[in-house]
Amino acid sequence: MNTTEDNVRVLVTGADGFIGSHLVERLLQQGYKVRALAQYNSLNHWGWLEDVPAHPHLEIITGDILDATCCREITRDIHTVFHLAALIAIPFSYRAPSRYIETNVTGTLNMCQAALDQGVVRFLQTSTSEVYGTAQYVPIDEAHPLQAQSPYSASKIGADALATSFHRSFELPLTIVRPFNTYGxxxxxxxxxxxxxxxxxxxxxxxxxxxxxxxxDFSFVTDTCDGFIALANCPQAIGETVNVGSNxxxxxxxxxxxxxxxxxxxxxxxxxxxxxxxxxxxxxxxWCDNSKYRALTGKQPEFSxxxxxxxxxxxxxxxxxxxxxxxxxxxx
Structure with a gap:
C-alpha cells in the first residue's frame, strides 16, 4: 500500500471514534482514498468524523460490523482494512460483558470473513495493551503472556485469536497492531x-x-496512527503481532x-x-517494548x-x- 499506486482505497472501521478519526485524517494527508465507517444511528451523526474537514477522497458510510452483509459491502474494492471498531470502555465491560463479546469478537469475525471473501490485500487488526494485564516483566514484548483481567481484555484476546486463526487457516494477510495507552x-x-x-x-x-x-506507556495519537500506516506498508509485518508504544x-x-x-x-x-x-x-x-516495531518500520515515536x-x-x-x-x- 503506497500513495503512488492508482485507486488505493482503504477502509477504516470505527472511524467515528478517537483514534479512528485521527487515522482517517493521516491517511488523507498521505494521499489515500478512505472509506470511513461510522456506526449507524438515526441522527446520521458521524461522531468525531464531524470534525474532519470534507475531502474529495473521503467517503463516509454508516453501518454496523455486527451485520455480515454490511461488512461484505464496505470491504468491496478495498485494498487495506484498518479494523478499529470495538467497544473499549473497561468499566462498562463489567456491566455488559456479553455486548463486548458480540461486538469485539463476532464483529471481528464478520470483518475477517468479509475481507477474505473480497480479496483484501492487507488487514490490520487493532488490539490493546490491556491483553497483557499487569506486567510480569518490563518492558513488555509481544511474547508476554496474555492475561484477561477484565471482560474487555478477554474480548480483545478473543478477537486477536480469531483474526490470527484466519491468517493461519485461510492466509488472510493479517497484522495485529497492539497500541499501548493512546491519548490526544x-x-x-x-x-x-x-x-x-x-x-x-x-x-x-x-x-x-x-x-x-x-x-x-502513553503514546500521542498521531504516533499511534503513524504506526498503523507504517505497518500496513511493511510486508514483513504480515502474520505478526506488533506493539506500538513509546517505550x-x-x-x-x-x-x-x-x-x-x-x-x-x-x-x-x-x-x-x-x-x-x-x-x-x-x-x-x-511499559511497551517497541523494538519489534522499530526494527520492522524504522520509525520512532515523535511526541514526548x-x-x-x-x-x-x-x-x-x-x-x-x-x-x-x-x-x-x-x-x-
Missing part, C-alpha cells in the same frame, strides 16, 4: 488524561479520580502532576470509589509526553471543544 485531542472523557484536563478547564477545585499508582513508563500520579503544572492549576486530587476497578482487575503496570500533553491540553481548552464534554459526570 478527541479522546473520551472516560480516559484519565481527558478526565483531569476537562475538570481543570471547567474550573473544578477538586478532581475525582481512581487509582493513581498504576503506570502506563516510556510513567505513573498516573506523575502524569497528572505534569498536567496540573502545564495548566498552572492548584486543583486537589480526590479518590472516587466508583472509579476504582476491582482489585484483581486493575492493570498495575504497562510533555509535548503530547501540551498539544492535548491546548485542544481541550478551546471553548468549542470543551463544550462537547460533561466534566462533572463520570463517564463509565
Amino acid at each position: 485531542p478527541r479522546q473520551s472523557a472516560r480516559a484519565v488524561i481527558p478526565t483531569i484536563i476537562t475538570q481543570i478547564a471547567a474550573g473544578a477545585e477538586s478532581i475525582q479520580l481512581g487509582d493513581l499508582s498504576p503506570t502506563r 516510556f513508563e510513567i505513573s498516573v500520579a506523575d502524569t497528572l502532576e505534569k498536567i496540573r503544572e502545564i495548566m498552572g492549576s492548584n486543583v486537589k486530587f480526590m479518590t472516587d470509589q466508583a472509579r476504582l476497578r476491582p482489585s484483581a482487575s486493575e492493570v498495575m503496570r504497562l 509526553i510533555d509535548d503530547g500533553l501540551r498539544a492535548t491540553i491546548e485542544w481541550f481548552c478551546k471553548p468549542e471543544n470543551l463544550a462537547k464534554y460533561k466534566p462533572g459526570i463520570y463517564n463509565v
Whole structure:
C-alpha cells in the first residue's frame, strides 16, 4: 500500500471514534482514498468524523460490523482494512460483558470473513495493551503472556485469536497492531488524561479520580496512527503481532502532576470509589517494548509526553471543544 499506486482505497472501521478519526485524517494527508465507517444511528451523526474537514477522497458510510452483509459491502474494492471498531470502555465491560463479546469478537469475525471473501490485500487488526494485564516483566514484548483481567481484555484476546486463526487457516494477510495507552485531542472523557484536563478547564477545585499508582506507556495519537500506516506498508509485518508504544513508563500520579503544572492549576486530587476497578482487575503496570516495531518500520515515536500533553491540553481548552464534554459526570 503506497500513495503512488492508482485507486488505493482503504477502509477504516470505527472511524467515528478517537483514534479512528485521527487515522482517517493521516491517511488523507498521505494521499489515500478512505472509506470511513461510522456506526449507524438515526441522527446520521458521524461522531468525531464531524470534525474532519470534507475531502474529495473521503467517503463516509454508516453501518454496523455486527451485520455480515454490511461488512461484505464496505470491504468491496478495498485494498487495506484498518479494523478499529470495538467497544473499549473497561468499566462498562463489567456491566455488559456479553455486548463486548458480540461486538469485539463476532464483529471481528464478520470483518475477517468479509475481507477474505473480497480479496483484501492487507488487514490490520487493532488490539490493546490491556491483553497483557499487569506486567510480569518490563518492558513488555509481544511474547508476554496474555492475561484477561477484565471482560474487555478477554474480548480483545478473543478477537486477536480469531483474526490470527484466519491468517493461519485461510492466509488472510493479517497484522495485529497492539497500541499501548493512546491519548490526544478527541479522546473520551472516560480516559484519565481527558478526565483531569476537562475538570481543570471547567474550573473544578477538586478532581475525582481512581487509582493513581498504576503506570502506563502513553503514546500521542498521531504516533499511534503513524504506526498503523507504517505497518500496513511493511510486508514483513504480515502474520505478526506488533506493539506500538513509546517505550516510556510513567505513573498516573506523575502524569497528572505534569498536567496540573502545564495548566498552572492548584486543583486537589480526590479518590472516587466508583472509579476504582476491582482489585484483581486493575492493570498495575504497562511499559511497551517497541523494538519489534522499530526494527520492522524504522520509525520512532515523535511526541514526548510533555509535548503530547501540551498539544492535548491546548485542544481541550478551546471553548468549542470543551463544550462537547460533561466534566462533572463520570463517564463509565
